[in-house]
Amino acid sequence: MKGRSVTADLSRLSLNTATTKALTLQEAVDAAARAGLGAVGLWRDRVAEAGLERSAQIVRDAGLRVSSLCRGGFLTAADDDGRRAALEDNRAAIVEAATLGTRELVMVVGGLPAASEPEGPAVPDGDRDIVAARQRVADRVGELVPFAAEHGVRLVLEALHPIFAADRAVLSTLEQCLDLAADFPAESVGVVVDTYHVWWDPKLQSQIARAGAEGRLAGYQVCDWILPFASQMLNSRGYMGDGYIDFPTITRWVAETGYDGDVEVEIFNQSIWDQPGDEIVSTIAERYTRLVQPYL
Amino acid sequence: MKGRSVTADLSRLSLNTATTKALTLQEAVDAAARAGLGAVGLWRDRVAEAGLERSAQIVRDAGLRVSSLCRGGFLTAADDDGRRAALEDNRAAIVEAATLGTRELVMVVGGLPAASEPEGPAVPDGDRDIVAARQRVADRVGELVPFAAEHGVRLVLEALHPIFAADRAVLSTLEQCLDLAADFPAESVGVVVDTYHVWWDPKLQSQIARAGAEGRLAGYQVCDWILPFASQMLNSRGYMGDGYIDFPTITRWVAETGYDGDVEVEIFNQSIWDQPGDEIVSTIAERYTRLVQPYL
Secondary structure, three states: OOOOOOOOOOEEEEEHHHHOOOOOOHHHHHHHHHOOEEEEEHHHHHHHOOOOOHHHHHHHHHHOOOEEEEEEOOOOOOOOHHHHHHHHHHHHHHHHHHHOOOOOEEEEEEEOHHHOOOOOOOOOOOOOOOOHHHHHHHHHHHHHHHHHHHOEEEEEOOOOOOHHHOEEEEEHHHHHHHHHHHOOOOEEEEEEEEEEHHHHHHHHHHHHHHHOOOOOOOOEEEEEEEOOOOOHHHHEEOOOOOOOOHHHHHHHHHHHOOOOOEEEEOOOHHHHHHOOHHHHHHHHHHHHHHHHHHHH | OOOOOEEEEEEOEEOOOOOOOOHHHHHHHHHHHHHOOOEEEEEHHHHHHHOOHHHHHHHHOOOEEEEEEEEOOOOOOOOOHHHHHHHHHHHHHHHHHHOOOOEEEEEEEEOHHOOOOOOOOOOOOOOOOOOHHHHHHHHHHHHHHHHHHHHEEEEOOOOOOHHHHOOOOOOHHHHHHHHHHHOOOOOOOEEEHHHHOOOOOOHHHHHHHHHHOOOOOOOOEEEEEOOOOOOOOOHEEEEEOOOOOOOOHHHHHHHHHOOOOOOEEEOHHHHOOOOHHHHHHHHHHHHHHHHHHHOO
């Protein structure tokens, strides 16, 4: 995939802090700013380490946008305590997103209750009911929408690759996310397209177009599907161009909706995490300039 | 998952030879017959080892049915030689299925051309076009249909889990398989439901019902989704009940279509392959009797 050669314009490129896992929030923001990126996507763990107000200040001082906060969700608990704890944690995440100046709170909705620990025991009776787990997600999103709306924050549903359906997200396709979102205002419930999770979907083009038409396309995240798989499945992701995803085509589908937001690079990969921060940022900038930017 | 307790009736249970990888066709057939199973699902490698006519004789002598032949497919080659070779190999598989006395030839359609070797190099320009690869599958299925019809064999499209979209099958959902099949007679192009590959699908119930209504439900294969993943992703499958799949629910959905065919157990798992054949068969018989048969 050679891609077109164009003048680099990194104003819509966003560094998700998960891509530079070894860096503090300050270090990640500095690396993004040095390279000329326009935004950062923040994970709550890095924000908690630096402090909420301080994190907001760090990003403002660097003149960057916060493209999204990752992540709320994990709404599938079957018991009352689990439900209460999840709602409380998501309200905190909504407040954090508003304080950081981003509208978009990415939601990883959670898997089958007993599967949250892959190393855990076999799931007990009843917990294999994925249909019921999905309904709990819909119910709890409904409980969170008014609070999110008050704070000007949008719950951004993320379809995770079906390989994570058991332990991380019972939302597996963009169509499924949009069907769930349809019961709520577009300002309060959106969707994000993460190429790693949805590249294989035969309905991807039509559902990206639908997300745009419904005003729910809240984010575009890029990273590649690589083989062979890493021993830690969650971390088996690569730089754009290192795997099997057709970035020009999917980026065109996103651009055709009129999407004018940031493009976040979120990569889970130990060998990338082991690289120096500036090297990681320069690599994603080069790949973005070649495989994504020309098609936006 | 306790399941209901009923009298074991293994007449619709089929042992797929991939589940007993260490056994010859004769040994697998003997183990299935000893345990009282009604059928076997055969892989072409075991048939080739025993010889085609001899394999048919072995199954007949044991009084078993052949529920399906695995597998045809791998139709995504982008070059003429690859196309010709694939059509030739699939015509041979169609003849083998007819000779073995089964109507159902399971088709694993193939992945992105350059991804067939997971350990191979990064894919070259162009080969990331999954939309074009799917079209080649549809075109080549169309080329094979007349030959299959002449031999009374049905091309059974198998949706593989999206984790295999790059290297094994660009058909990832039952809906996608049925959309492709719609251009052809139901007697010539069907679909198989393999729980391992489709359990996560939010549209599974509706598409199983559709497959039944369209007369295309050609097979039902069961094995479980287990965590953590095996180092060899293809072999990360388990006995029914050892993982996260809701067999009673999915089996009810299949039964509601009026499906009266065999239930094949096809499990890829090194630790199971290392067990004695009779132990494997008795385990799948026990799991089937508890988790599948009561809901058929």
